[in-house]
Amino acid sequence: DIVMTQSPDSLAVSLGERATINCKSSQSVLYSSNNKNYLAWYQQKPGQPPKLLIYWASLRESGVPDRFSGSGSGTDFTLTISSLQAEDVAVYYCQQYHSSPYRFGQGTKLEIK
Amino acid sequence: EVQLVESGGDLVKPGGSLRLSCAASGFTFTSYSFNWVRQAPGRGLEWVSSISSSSGYIYYADSVKGRFTISRDDAKNSLYLQMNSLRAEDTAVYYCARSYCDGSGCHRLFDYWGQGALVTVSS
Numbered sequence: 083d084i085v086m087t088q089s090p091d092s093l094a095v096s097l098g099e100r101a102t103i104n105c106k107s108s109q110s111v112l113y114s115s116n117n118k119n120y121l122a123w124y125q126q127k128p129g130q131p132p133k134l135l136i137y138w139a140s141l142r143e144s145g146v147p148d149r150f151s152g153s154g155s156g157t158d159f160t161l162t163i164s165s166l167q168a169e170d171v172a173v174y175y176c177q178q179y180h181s182s183p184y185r186f187g188q189g190t191k192l193e194i195k
Numbered sequence: 196e197v198q199l200v201e202s203g204g205d206l207v208k209p210g211g212s213l214r215l216s217c218a219a220s221g222f223t224f225t226s227y228s229f230n231w232v233r234q235a236p237g238r239g240l241e242w243v244s245s246i247s248s249s250s251g252y253i254y255y256a257d258s259v260k261g262r263f264t265i266s267r268d269d270a271k272n273s274l275y276l277q278m279n280s281l282r283a284e285d286t287a288v289y290y291c292a293r294s295y296c297d298g299s300g301c302h303r304l305f306d307y308w309g310q311g312a313l314v315t316v317s318s
Contacts, residue, residue, distance in 0.1 A: 122304040124240075131290055131308035132232075132240065143306070175240055179303040182254045184230075186240040 084109045084178050088187035094195040101163040103190045105176035110156045113180065120180035123152055123161045126189075127172045135174075136161065168194065197221040197307045199291045204312030211281050215312055217274040217291030224272040228252075228294040228301040231265060231276050233287035234311075241287075244276065245294070245303055259285075281316045288313050 085108040095101040111120045119139035124132040134143045136152035139159055149164045163170055171194060176187040203215040217229070231243040244265040245254045253265055264277040274291055289312050292305035 116299070120302070120304075124305075126240075131311060132305070133308075134295070134304065134306050137295060137304050177240075177242075177304060182245075182303075183256050184242040184245070184254075184303040186242065189239045 083183055084111065084181060084185060086176055086178055086185050086187040088174075088176060088190050090190060091188065092191040092193065094193045095163075095166045096195045097168065098165050099195075101166050101170070101192055103161045103174050103176075103192070105154075105159040105161070105187050107157045107159075107178055109180075111178045111180040112156050119155050119159070120178055121152075121154070121159050122177045122179060123150075124175045124177065124186075125170075125172045126175065132175065163192075166192075166194070197293070199293065199307055199309035201289065201291050201309045201312035204289065204314050206315045206317065207281055208318050209282060209316055211316070212277070212279045213281065213314060215276040215278065215289055215291075215314070217309055219272045219274065219291075219293070222293075225269050227296055228303075229265075229267065229274045230292045230294060230303065230305060231274075232290045232292050232305065232308075233285075234290070235284075235287040238287075242303075243289070246274070248301065278314070281314075283316050286314060286316045 089104045121139040123136040126132040140152045173189045198220045200218045228247045230245045246265045262280045266275045291309040293307040294301040295306040
């Protein structure tokens, strides 16, 4: 089984500053046959279901602001919010969809400093 | 507009059973695979089960294998989760989630989610 570990568990960033969340998988989620990383990022605000932000590690879902970006390959990935807005306060999760069980990271709580 | 609406959440005693439903609309149901993801109170997300578009591929998390059964009724545009032998640790909001599908097929990442159904297992 692939275990997903996020860091940090919580993060406080000033408005307009950069926020960086890391995700590490216990095994590579890169499929050599298509050179794609099977890694997604979600945002969950209180009382709401999660929302897909990023898939294939770096592709932004339609409608997601371009201040959100994903990077990384193999086992190490990063979600970056280039200029934090008040509406970005949420818990962020990474998820691998390389193989069952399709585990999520434990989540990173992002707050305003 | 894509919509997923869960129903069937309730308070049930340990050892009891419950069936969750998810009604889908706004897209071609038969073209997609579906999933159940749960979230215990104050906790993170846990993938529970997946079913392919043809029902030919079904997967479960070890924590529910042998107790939960995922199914779909394409004629009713509906997804189901039959939950038996429920335990206190099954207490959670259960989300129905659609798999992302592209030209290469459907993948177990989730592009649309319902609002969730609360299942509470307690005596």
